[in-house]
Amino acid sequence: MMSNSVTLEEKVKPLHIKHIMEQIGLTDDDFEYYGKFTGKIRLEVMEKMKDKPDGKLIIVTAITPTPSGEGKTLTSIGLSQALNKIGKKSIVTLREPSLGPVFGIKGGATGGGKSQVIPSELINLHFNGDIHAVASAHNLLAALIDAHIHHGNELRIDVNNITWERTIDMNDRALRHIVIGLGGKANGVPRESGFVITAASETMAILCMAGSRADLKRRLCEIVIGYNLDGEPVKA
Known part of the structure; x- marks a missing residue:
């Protein structure tokens, strides 16, 4: 199926994104x-559109894909295509694919056949860099926690009760449960930790839930990274 999808994509000349934006009523600004x-x-478009009536939301979830990879993504794209075909103004919203599934047996994460989004290579490999930005922000907090402990631990963080793990855009099972801080005092305090896949990280969840930049900042500041020696929560 994937080879057929690639062949079909090569035969299609993609539209400039400006034409797509015009179809849904957006301008260069x-x-x-x-x-x-x-x-x-x-983000300012949310304010611009606030007085317009809400559309209808259809959520496609919990589908077990076929051996050919026909699952949530392909179904969502096909459904949106069908709605547009009958005259409805429909937009499909897909999450950015993670590199793990892309390089695994599942193939790409942009649909397939005549129900796919293009350019698939760009979308599957980093796209516009959003997942990388989320991972960097998430791991910066993880590094700050260990640096704080290394430099005296003023907050008295319990190293055996830190809940904030690192993240990576790869479902690598060998990194799910690890020990960090090995190699002597200069490399930090040895403790157990782990990695979560970026799309399922708390930072990603907060980004998805935030309604504005101010709301995003507020939610990030409320993150509980673990507990101190008195059992009290320690926030970011």
């Missing part, structure tokens, strides 16, 4: 271009 075919809608 509403959008940041990342080349000809991708980009990001500015």
Whole structure:
């Protein structure tokens, strides 16, 4: 199926992203271009659209994919195509794929056949860098925790009760449960930790839930990274 999808993609000339934006009523001021075919809608659009009626939301979830990879993504794309075909204005919203599934037996994460989004290679491999940015922010906090402990641990963080793990955009089972801080005093305090896949990290969840930049900052500050020696929560 994947080879057929690639063949079909090669036969299609993608539209400039500007044409797609015009179809849903957005202008250049509403959008940041990342080349000809991708980009990001500015957060200010939420304020611009606040007085317009809400659309209808259809959630596609909990589908077991077929051996050919027909699952939630392909179904969502096909459903959106069908709605547009009958005259409805429909937009499909997909999460950015993680590198683990992309390089595994599941293949890509952009649909397949005539129900796929393109350019698939760009989307599957980092896209516009959002997952990388989330991982960097998440791991910065993890590094700050260990640096704080190394430099005296003023907050009296219990090293055996730290709940904030690191993250990576790869479902590598060997990193799920690890020991860090080995190699002597200069390398930190030895303790158990682990990695979670970035798409399932708390930082990603907060980004998805935040309604504004101010709300995002507030939620990030409320993160509980673990507990002190008195059993009290320690926040970011």
